Amino acid sequence: xxxxxxxxxxxxxxxxxxxRKKMIWEADSYAMATISAFLFASANKRADxxxxxTCKKYLKxxxxxxxxxxxxxxxxxITKMCLSDNYEEYLTGVVDTYKKLRKIHKLTASAYMxxxxxxxxxxxxxxxxxENIEKLEAVYKEMKADHFWLTGDEDRPFLSMNVPS
Numbered sequence: 001x002x003x004x005x006x007x008x009x010x011x012x013x014x015x016x017x018x019x020r021k022k023m024i025w026e027a028d029s030y031a032m033a034t035i036s037a038f039l040f041a042s043a044n045k046r047a048d049x050x051x052x053x054t055c056k057k058y059l060k061x062x063x064x065x066x067x068x069x070x071x072x073x074x075x076x077x078i079t080k081m082c083l084s085d086n087y088e089e090y091l092t093g094v095v096d097t098y099k100k101l102r103k104i105h106k107l108t109a110s111a112y113m114x115x116x117x118x119x120x121x122x123x124x125x126x127x128x129x130x131e132n133i134e135k136l137e138a139v140y141k142e143m144k145a146d147h148f149w150l151t152g153d154e155d156r157p158f159l160s161m162n163v164p165s
Contacts, residue, residue: 006028010088012037022052023075032075048082055081060090060144069098073114080118090121097121097129104137108153123163135163 004112012034040047055078063069069077077094084090098117102109120132139159144151 009043011046012041012126015040018049019047019052022049022056023144027072027076032072036075039076039083043083045083051082051087052078055087055091058087062091063095067098068109068111069095070112072113073111073118076120077114080122092120093121093126096126097133100129100133104133109152112153112157116160119157119160120163123160132160132163136160139163 017031019036020029023029023033023036023136026032037047037051059074059078059081060070065163068127077091080094081090094114094117097120101113101117101120101124103114105165116136120129120136124132136156136159139162140156143155
């Protein structure tokens with residue numbers, strides 16, 4: 001293994017251990033800390049634990065207790081908030097995009113919908129959210145028509161990575 005790869009992996013392990021201490025009550029804290037550490041590393045940044053705690057408090061204060069954003073996707077959203085320049089604006093954008101998706105899909109609240117909202121928001125901001133949601137839904141409907149049993153809600157986050165332009 002070359003030294004760059006070793007350094008990258010060492011950073012992930014160190015960050016994961018630090019983050020895990022702040023995820024005591026999270027569902028599967030080991031997996032969530034690992035995902036978060038990988039997100040920091042992929043952005044070429046070290047985990048900023050103080051900012052993570054600040055973002056976590058902000059999310060808990062501004063997102064409804066029963067929202068899917070506070071579910072299994074919470075650690076990912078908090079990490080993305082940490083990586084953004086303005087975490088308050090980022091969370092507002094993701095929440096607004098999520099609400100737009102929920103208006104269309106009233107019965108399918110899930111972590112997949114949250115991840116789709118994150119991708120759509122990051123792909124064009126709130127200004128292009130409606131347009132990108134339309135594109136996502138058009139592609140999803142085509143897939144569902146061609147592969148009814150193989151297409152489900154879990155496909156939306158992956159499709160939303162390709163829809164925004």
